Amino acid sequence: MRDEPDPRVALVERFFQGTGSSYDFMVNASTFGIDRLWKRRIVSLLPTDSRRVADLACGTGILTLAIARHLPRCHVVGVELRDEYLSIARAKLGRSGLRNVELVLSRAEDYLGTEPFDCIASSYLAKYADLPRLVDKAWQMLTPGGLLLMHDFTYPPKPHLVRTWRVYFYLLQRMGRVFPAWREIYHGLPELIEHTRWLEELPAALQAHGFTDIHREDLTLYGSAIVTARRPA
Template sequence: MKTESPKDLVPKFFDETSQTYDRIVNTTTFGKDKYWKKEIIKKIPSCKTILDLACGTGILTFQIAEKFPESQITGVDITESYLNVALRKMLPHHKISFLKQDAESLALEQKFDCIVSSYIPKYCNPKDLIMKCMNHLKPNGVIILHDFTYPKNRIVRMLWDVYFVVLNVLGYFMPKWRSVFADLPKLIRSTRWLEDYEEIMKSCGLKTKRQSLTWNCSAILTGIKKI
């Protein structure tokens, strides 16, 4: 029997959840998603073109647009229903285009000063994703990746494990979120995204930096292309 790859989880997690995603991500992270996104935005340099990969419902995309109103922003996601929610939030002054594409086979007609992504690394093949980012990055450009990590501290880990047991039970009352609450903890425990992406970024000549957030429950990895 074929084992499920992280990418197989993408339609399972996202095909049915777009309408409630914004509320669920905020409540299930106890509002930390907002703080994490603020930390991501702090790392974006003032620049002309920004790509938000796996933009989902556009939570981060619109925050970037508010901070950098002069920048041209592109949001890309593989799930149409998430993009539809993002499109409904668009206001006339926003300089954002939303496109449906698979980040691992990204083919856009332009290069960007900054590529940012929240919650995609664990679903993708690190080499494929970084190669696509490199092909779309301008000289001196920056790649900023954020995702969940499994905490290292024994007590935080215990609390984290218990919390996901509670979410798993809650999933029985929220059928559309059931597989997310059941399978996400396994994926986060098994992913080595931070180490793997950093290694590949370095092999591509990027200067990397890590930031751990909220007792190592998530992390930001930044890679700067020098030239």
């Protein structure tokens, strides 16, 4: 009997099919440039002595290449589920002149590197991920003392911020009329963010696997958050 498709993978495909060529522009425009600030914050948290870093769900390579530039002596592995996005990342890598990046086509939960990593990072993966499975793979791949860092959107905890958040997505949905490839995600993403429990589920999975130093950092009016944790040395 054929296995049923994973609904998480199906959701990613439904949201992002045909968006690769416009992704970099749209993620910057739709966040009013704040995504760049979030990426800079992620990079700033990476251990400077890292020799190997994985960027899970790397998309078009925005964070992957930023890490590689910031840590030129580090080998950076970008892992991405969708070949449409990975093809764009490969083209960007070819133009960049960077020689410390490897790109791998794989679902994040399926990837298991052949060598350990000092840090595993991701941006916008947590809300789609099978978190217990992902955390288990991260535990297997991290060196003792290694850092896991996950960043994603969050639902604002305060009523006045929720009102602003809803207006923001209303405007994005209107923009979806001009950019039809993005219509599906701009209508589906608010509900996903509102109902996802990644901020509760991720720390629970980390604790269950023995991670320590679990820390949450809220960003930009609670629009997103970073959760970090370490595999004990």
